[in-house]
Amino acid sequence: IDQQLGDRASVALKLGNIGQCYADLGDVDRADAYLGKALQLAEQTDDRSAAADAAISLAQAKLQRRRIDEALTLLERGLGFATDNRERYQEIRALEYIALAHLLGGQPPDGALDLARSATELARKMPMEVGVIYGLACQGLALSKMGRHDDATAATAEALRLVDAGSRPQGAEQILRWHADVCEAAGRVDQAAAARSRAQTVVAD
Numbered sequence: 179i180d181q182q183l184g185d186r187a188s189v190a191l192k193l194g195n196i197g198q199c200y201a202d203l204g205d206v207d208r209a210d211a212y213l214g215k216a217l218q219l220a221e222q223t224d225d226r227s228a229a230a231d232a233a234i235s236l237a238q239a240k241l242q243r244r245r246i247d248e249a250l251t252l253l254e255r256g257l258g259f260a261t262d263n264r265e266r267y268q269e270i271r272a273l274e275y276i277a278l279a280h281l282l283g284g285q286p287p288d289g290a291l292d293l294a295r296s297a298t299e300l301a302r303k304m305p306m307e308v309g310v311i312y313g314l315a316c317q318g319l320a321l322s323k324m325g326r327h328d329d330a331t332a333a334t335a336e337a338l339r340l341v342d343a344g345s346r347p348q349g350a351e352q353i354l355r356w357h358a359d360v361c362e363a364a365g366r367v368d369q370a371a372a373a374r375s376r377a378q379t380v381v382a383d
Contacts, residue, residue: 179247180300181270183197186223186301189219190216190217190219190220190223190225190228190229190232191220191225191228192211192214193215193216193219193232193296194212194213194216194217194220194228194231194232194235194288195240196212196213197209197210197212197213197215197216197232197236198213198235200212201205201213201235201238201239201242202316204242204345205221206239206242206371207214207234209236209239210236210239210240213232213235213236213239214236215231216228216232216236216303217232217233217236217252220232226260226262226263226265227254227259227265227268228260228266229256229259229264230257230260230263230265230272231256231268231278232256232259233252233253233256233259234252234256234268234272234275235280236252236272237249237250237253237256237275237279238275239254240252240304241275241279242276244282244325246279246282246283246361247283249275250279250306250319251282252286253275253276254276255271255305256268256271256275257265257269257272257273257341259309260272260305260336265304266300266304266306267304267306267309270297270300270301270304270306270309270313271291271309271365273294273296273297273300274293274294274297274309274312274313274316276292277290277291277292277294277297277316277320278290278316278319279358280293281320286300287319287320287321287323287324288320288345290316290318290319290320290321291321291324292313292322294313294316294317294320295313295317297312297313298310298314298317301313307340307344310337310340310342311336311337311340311353312353314333314334314336314337315333315334315337315352315356315357316332317330317333318330318331318332318333318337318357319334319356319359321333321360322359322360322364323362325364327363327364327365328364329368330360330363330364331357331360331361331364331366333360334357334360334361335352335357337353337357338353338354338357338373341353342364350382351377351378351381353378354373354374354376354377354380355374355377357369357373358370358373358374358377361373
């Protein structure tokens with residue numbers, strides 16, 4: 179109906195939502211296709227809000243495939259759209275996924291740590307609970323790569339405390355897995371095993 183009425187901006191938003199649903203289900207191929215169409219249409223209609231969302235979500239799908247360079251290009255575009263449109267939520271998303279992409283791509287972790295800290299601070303000011311949680315988790319991953327294991331486990335543990343204290347965000351199992359990775363790197367085997375077990379329980383629920 180939207181296509182027939184010429185409401186292309188609405189179509190872009192809906193394509194992006196469908197793509198994100200496929201990404202959440204792990205169907206990366208369909209997510210890639212829908213999000214790519216959403217981004218193209220959003221740019222054509224100069225809908226910077228939809229373009230930011232689609233670019234960042236498409237980058238997430240690329241990260242799942244370990245296409246780091248493509249993901250970073252999309253994240254920078256998404257950050258640009260979000261900054262131009264003064265969309266703080268999308269800015270925080272972009273910063274956190276850029277930090278994660280840097281870590282996955284083997285870049286120096288200190289840069290990822292700076293990005294994650296900036297995102298966390300912005301999220302605290304909004305406030306944006308999920309942004310704080312993911313920001314702390316990204317900090318923990320970066321600190322772990324730097325060999326600062328006590329600081330790393332403290333960061334991911336704080337993220338988990340926020341998950342438990344509030345409304346559990348979508349993807350809580352990922353926070354648990356990251357906490358497990360950080361604990362394992364720190365030699366805290368029992369804590370790592372407990373976090374992995376809890377992550378499996380969250381997925382089952």
